[in-house]
Amino acid sequence: MAYEELYKKLDMDIEKHNQLMEILGQVYQELFLSRKNRPEGMNYFDGVIAEIHGKRIEELFALKEQGRALVGTFCIFVPEEIVVAAKGACYGLCGGAQFSIPEAEAHLPRNICPLIKSAYGFKLQRTCPYTQLADVIYGETTCEAKKKTWELLSQLHRVHVMHIPHKKETLERELWRKEIERFKVEIEELAGNTISFENLKEGIETVNAKRNAMKRLYDLRCKDGVVSIAGLDALLVNQISFYDDPVRFAQQVNQLCDELEERIEKGISVFPEDVPKILVSGTPMAPPNWKLHSIIEQSGAAVVAEEACIGARYFRDNVDVSGCETVEDLIDALLERYLKIDCACFTPNDERVENVIKMCREKRVDGVVYYTLSFCHTYNVESKKVMDRLKEEGIPVLRIETDYSMEDVEQIRTRVEAFIETLR
Numbered sequence: 001m002a003y004e005e006l007y008k009k010l011d012m013d014i015e016k017h018n019q020l021m022e023i024l025g026q027v028y029q030e031l032f033l034s035r036k037n038r039p040e041g042m043n044y045f046d047g048v049i050a051e052i053h054g055k056r057i058e059e060l061f062a063l064k065e066q067g068r069a070l071v072g073t074f075c076i077f078v079p080e081e082i083v084v085a086a087k088g089a090c091y092g093l094c095g096g097a098q099f100s101i102p103e104a105e106a107h108l109p110r111n112i113c114p115l116i117k118s119a120y121g122f123k124l125q126r127t128c129p130y131t132q133l134a135d136v137i138y139g140e141t142t143c144e145a146k147k148k149t150w151e152l153l154s155q156l157h158r159v160h161v162m163h164i165p166h167k168k169e170t171l172e173r174e175l176w177r178k179e180i181e182r183f184k185v186e187i188e189e190l191a192g193n194t195i196s197f198e199n200l201k202e203g204i205e206t207v208n209a210k211r212n213a214m215k216r217l218y219d220l221r222c223k224d225g226v227v228s229i230a231g232l233d234a235l236l237v238n239q240i241s242f243y244d245d246p247v248r249f250a251q252q253v254n255q256l257c258d259e260l261e262e263r264i265e266k267g268i269s270v271f272p273e274d275v276p277k278i279l280v281s282g283t284p285m286a287p288p289n290w291k292l293h294s295i296i297e298q299s300g301a302a303v304v305a306e307e308a309c310i311g312a313r314y315f316r317d318n319v320d321v322s323g324c325e326t327v328e329d330l331i332d333a334l335l336e337r338y339l340k341i342d343c344a345c346f347t348p349n350d351e352r353v354e355n356v357i358k359m360c361r362e363k364r365v366d367g368v369v370y371y372t373l374s375f376c377h378t379y380n381v382e383s384k385k386v387m388d389r390l391k392e393e394g395i396p397v398l399r400i401e402t403d404y405s406m407e408d409v410e411q412i413r414t415r416v417e418a419f420i421e422t423l424r
């Protein structure tokens with residue numbers, strides 16, 4: 001096996017890892033590679049998945065050998081600009097697979113969110129090279145299950161916990177600012193140098209450019225009645241944004257967008273003209289969680305946007321550096337940008353409800369599928385407010401609560417098909 005030596009250095013369970021990759025390869029072939037009429041620009045992203053535990057891991061390992069900080073994350077609250085400024089790498093850790101959950105359930109309760117169990121299970125199994133490579137795993141206090149899991153995870157790996165306030169008022173803004181500064185100090189310690197104003201500004205601009213490319217993709221997914229790319233492919237691009245080198249990723253997304261512009265001009269659509277268009281709203285879909293999108297699109301609708309962290313919430317807002325003259329100014333700009341995140345962990349969180357409506361209008365969707373992972377209390381409870389508001393606007397909505405197992409696929413399919421029928 002090509003990367004076996006590397007995996008040994010990372011103390012991985014190679015046999016188990018190979019089983020995981022075999023399953024991933026089969027699922028990917030079925031859901032992605034066997035589909036027709038995909039944009040050619042997707043070849044790059046298919047290659048990233050084919051080499052997800054290969055070339056990218058080699059690149060990160062090389063960075064590690066140069067003493068650059070490698071930070072694994074689970075949440076979009078991480079100010080990744082700070083890691084990029086220190087010339088390190090910040091990447092999302094997969095929490096979207098059923099494969100690692102049985103091991104996790106030996107330590108964690110069964111009735112907590114599968115995202116947490118999946119990610120924790122990868123550490124226990126030693127099957128995720130990204131986890132093994134991380135100098136530090138960045139956790140946050142966004143939900144009860146996560147914050148208690150970090151205590152257990154810290155017995156297995158170095159963990160940094162950032163305290164995310166649950167209200168956005170003055171005192172808590174100050175606390176949050178301090179947390180960003182504390183994170184910066186930790187990254188500087190790992191990198192062995194201080195982050196200058198120029199470096200931080202450059203880090204911010206690099207991440208802004210990545211978000212701009214993703215915004216461009218969001219605009220082009222469905223335009224002038226043409227669905228230029230399948231929702232499943234767009235979701236994949238959004239998922240890859242958390243792993244890839246940010247500069248290369250932005251270039252590739254822009255290249256894909258050039259092709260999508262041509263497809264729109266020529267009227268090349270992935271779906272028939274009258275296809276119902278769906279917004280998926282709710283909990284994040286970490287790779288390889290492709291369950292709901294594949295069901296929706298196999299049932300004859302197109303997913304044209306995700307109101308989620310692996311989706312619009314990640315790229316909607318940039319950090320505004322205009323007028324910044326000092327590192328402190330840049331930290332303030334980071335704070336302002338991260339405060340705009342409308343995660344369901346906040347109370348109140350009415351801005352999210354309004355953002356869902358805004359996205360429905362922008363993308364002219366026919367309906368919304370509200371998605372919540374089992375036992376995610378914040379998104380689960382918040383579904384009532386979001387759904388009430390959607391009903392007020394006359395936008396049809398279907399609520400799906402599920403995990404990563406395949407047992408309920410047919411049941412979900414029946415509900416989704418019936419919902420789509422009502423939209424026609």
Ligand code: SF4
Nearest residue numbers: 074075076142309343
């Ligand atoms: S949903 Fe909330 S806790 Fe989860 S990744 Fe997004 S911001 Fe973080």
Ligand code: SF4
Nearest residue numbers: 113115143283375376
């Ligand atoms: S999906 Fe919900 S329960 Fe799971 S980690 Fe995110 S906020 Fe926590």
